[in-house]
Amino acid sequence: MSAFTAREPLLSVRDLTVGFKTDRGPITALDRISFDLGRGEVLGLIGESGSGKSVTMRALLRILPQKRTTISGSILMEGRDVLALKRRELASYRGNDVAMIFQEPSLAFDPVFTVGRQIAETVVRHKQCSWDAAYARALEMLELVRIPSAKSRLDNYPHEMSGGMRQRAMIALALACSPKLLLADEPTTALDATVQIQVILLLRELQKELGMATIFVTHDVGVAAEISDRVAVMYAGRIVEMGSAADVLKSPAHPYARGLLSSTIHGAMAGERVEAIPGMPPDLANMPSGCAFSPRCAMAMPECRNVIPAPASVGAGRSAACIRVGSVAA
Amino acid sequence: MPVYILKRVAYAVPVALAVSMICFLLVHLAPGDPLSLVLPADANQTTIDATKAKYGLDQPLPAQYFLWLTNVVSGDFGTSIATGRPVVSEIANALTYSLLLALIASVLGLVVGTLLGTVAGYWNGTAIDKIASAVAISGVSLPHYWLGIVLVVIFSVNLNWLPAMGAGESWSAERLKFMVLPAITLAAMPAGIITRSVRALVADTLGKEFVTALEARGLTQTQIFLHVVKNAAPTAIAVIGVQLGYLMAGSILVETVFSWPGTGLLLNTAILQRDIPLLQGTILVLALIFVALNLLVDIVQPMFDPRMKRG
Numbered sequence: 001m002s003a004f005t006a007r008e009p010l011l012s013v014r015d016l017t018v019g020f021k022t023d024r025g026p027i028t029a030l031d032r033i034s035f036d037l038g039r040g041e042v043l044g045l046i047g048e049s050g051s052g053k054s055v056t057m058r059a060l061l062r063i064l065p066q067k068r069t070t071i072s073g074s075i076l077m078e079g080r081d082v083l084a085l086k087r088r089e090l091a092s093y094r095g096n097d098v099a100m101i102f103q104e105p106s107l108a109f110d111p112v113f114t115v116g117r118q119i120a121e122t123v124v125r126h127k128q129c130s131w132d133a134a135y136a137r138a139l140e141m142l143e144l145v146r147i148p149s150a151k152s153r154l155d156n157y158p159h160e161m162s163g164g165m166r167q168r169a170m171i172a173l174a175l176a177c178s179p180k181l182l183l184a185d186e187p188t189t190a191l192d193a194t195v196q197i198q199v200i201l202l203l204r205e206l207q208k209e210l211g212m213a214t215i216f217v218t219h220d221v222g223v224a225a226e227i228s229d230r231v232a233v234m235y236a237g238r239i240v241e242m243g244s245a246a247d248v249l250k251s252p253a254h255p256y257a258r259g260l261l262s263s264t265i266h267g268a269m270a271g272e273r274v275e276a277i278p279g280m281p282p283d284l285a286n287m288p289s290g291c292a293f294s295p296r297c298a299m300a301m302p303e304c305r306n307v308i309p310a311p312a313s314v315g316a317g318r319s320a321a322c323i324r325v326g327s328v329a330a
Numbered sequence: 331m332p333v334y335i336l337k338r339v340a341y342a343v344p345v346a347l348a349v350s351m352i353c354f355l356l357v358h359l360a361p362g363d364p365l366s367l368v369l370p371a372d373a374n375q376t377t378i379d380a381t382k383a384k385y386g387l388d389q390p391l392p393a394q395y396f397l398w399l400t401n402v403v404s405g406d407f408g409t410s411i412a413t414g415r416p417v418v419s420e421i422a423n424a425l426t427y428s429l430l431l432a433l434i435a436s437v438l439g440l441v442v443g444t445l446l447g448t449v450a451g452y453w454n455g456t457a458i459d460k461i462a463s464a465v466a467i468s469g470v471s472l473p474h475y476w477l478g479i480v481l482v483v484i485f486s487v488n489l490n491w492l493p494a495m496g497a498g499e500s501w502s503a504e505r506l507k508f509m510v511l512p513a514i515t516l517a518a519m520p521a522g523i524i525t526r527s528v529r530a531l532v533a534d535t536l537g538k539e540f541v542t543a544l545e546a547r548g549l550t551q552t553q554i555f556l557h558v559v560k561n562a563a564p565t566a567i568a569v570i571g572v573q574l575g576y577l578m579a580g581s582i583l584v585e586t587v588f589s590w591p592g593t594g595l596l597l598n599t600a601i602l603q604r605d606i607p608l609l610q611g612t613i614l615v616l617a618l619i620f621v622a623l624n625l626l627v628d629i630v631q632p633m634f635d636p637r638m639k640r641g
């Protein structure tokens with residue numbers, strides 16, 4: 001038993017690697033990612049589509065398809081090795097220590113149970129309380145996420161709610177057991193623009209109020225800047241840059257992060273999605289040798305094709321994975 | 331009563347009427363004088379006149395239909411040509427046998443089908459799944475009469491465990507022995523089809539995002555299983571309902587193979603003997619049972635999936 005002290009990070013991920021067996025052969029969706037997350041800290045995870053953001057989140061909860069997935073590395077949550085948890089321990093960890101808000105609330109709710117029942121069910125499961133107490137908690141949560149006439153909404157089926165309300169209910173569900181870590185995987189991409197902003201503001205407010213650590217996946221650099229303490233930029237299954245939100249978003253060090261930010265610097269203001277850098281992200285089944293970004297990188301040197309750059313420090317609490325990082329960051 | 335139930339019942343009424351119309355027209359589409367079909371060959375003039383008046387054969391077709399319908403609704407289906415007994419009592423007697431056999435076969439098909447299907451769906455792609463699928467395909471593709479005869483050869487002729495045909499002397503536990511082979515034969519096809527459908531449904535439901543979300547909430551496997559069942563139930567019920575309807579129809583062959591004195595055998599006899607009133611009555615009753623079964627499915631389904639209450 002490792003004693004867990006308050007100074008240790010809440011979550012500590014080391015060399016997390018996730019592989020999938022696919023029809024087109026094995027792929028490495030996550031390649032040795034490492035990061036720490038403190039209590040109450042908000043980490044923004046950004047990167048193009050397919051860079052492995054959702055896989056990271058799902059690996060943290062171990063909800064990837066068992067048969068096709070291989071996971072290695074370590075995930076320590078309060079010092080406990082998540083990858084070593086037995087089935088029962090895992091079930092008490094999920095939803096209780098760590099909860100997730102899914103991208104599509106309409107797909108993440110069971111369509112044939114009421115929203116109230118689904119929240120209450122989770123509360124009963126983890127808090128071993130009565131159903132009455134659990135429903136009371138569900139009501140309290142729906143009020144907390146400011147769903148109007150929450151009491152009658154308890155009896156609503158998911159299809160009877162609007163998209164925005166459904167996502168609020170999903171947030172209520174995720175927070176009902178007071179998790180220490182909240183995983184929000186693009187929680188607003190399925191919503192209308194005006195509703196998006198409301199939900200983001202609500203999440204930020206709840207995070208401040210309840211103080212749970214949060215990993216927030218987004219395409220939207222503006223949102224990442226707004227909500228995160230730190231930011232990690234992912235590319236082709238690797239974290240290419242990480243640091244405080246202010247540093248990374250103001251002066252990105254990695255060429256990919258630079259490209260990503262410059263292509264969205266205006267869009268970010270308007271809350272638009274990340275635009276692509278010239279070229280395409282690599283095919284995970286057919287990765288380029290060396291740095292995965294080198295084929296698209298304007299600053300690539302022949303050597304970039306030979307080594308996979310390891311994250312290196314580029315200032316206090318900042319790291320970037322680029323062999324040219326010194327010259328680029330200068 | 332919830333509005334949707336009233337609605338479904340209201341929808342079933344025209345269907346039942348259409349069914350009755352077809353049964354009515356059977357007599358008039360059959361070649362020859364309808365009267366000669368309705369009456370025994372040796373009927374005297376008084377009977378002929380009485381019947382003519384009763385069925386209003388001198389009146390236009392719609393009026394005749396209305397009269398016939400009134401008779402049917404009041405329980406008068408006419409008289410069997412072959413036996414001279416009222417068709418109603420013939421059907422009632424046969425129906426007791428048929429419903430009992432169908433009930434046992436239904437339970438068998440339902441239990442085997444849902445169990446095998448659920449297991450195969452949960453362990454999709456494993457050896458268990460392959461075995462279940464093989465069983466299902468056999469059930470679906472083996473013809474009734476062939477399966478029936480094979481069972482008789484094995485269990486009656488060779489092993490001498492069970493009677494080959496008939497229904498025994500009286501209503502007693504002994505009669506169950508007579509029902510084993512016909513029930514298995516009758517249940518084979520619905521069991522196969524239900525297995526396949528339930529397997530596909532369960533596998534499909536398990537692949538849904540919300541199941542991952544349920545896992546992410548830390549629910550136990552048993553709790554998640556309940557969610558899967560409630561989601562798969564409405565479609566499964568529809569398939570099962572239709573299959574049980576077909577099972578009633580399948581009993582025609584099976585009852586003939588095993589000489590089980592139910593509506594199937596009755597229908598068979600009626601066809602062979604051109605006993606039109608009996609045929610008409612039996613078809614009408616069987617068709618109405620089918621309609622009722624569908625109505626039941628329509629009413630039960632929304633209890634599992636609230637989205638179906640609309641529309």
Ligand SMILES: Nc1ncnc2c1ncn2[C@@H]1O[C@H](COP(=O)(O)OP(=O)(O)OP(=O)(O)O)[C@@H](O)[C@H]1O
Nearest residue numbers: 020022029048049050051052053054055056065284
């Ligand atoms: N269950 C799986 N089986 C096989 N491959 C998968 C699986 N889940 C994800 N992948 C692959 O892993 C890669 C990363 O996917 P992921 O969903 O993490 O991307 P993402 O960064 O979340 O993208 P988006 O912004 O579009 O959500 C993709 O190439 C995807 O095809």
Ligand SMILES: [Mg+2]
Nearest residue numbers: 053054055185
């Ligand atoms: Mg994603």
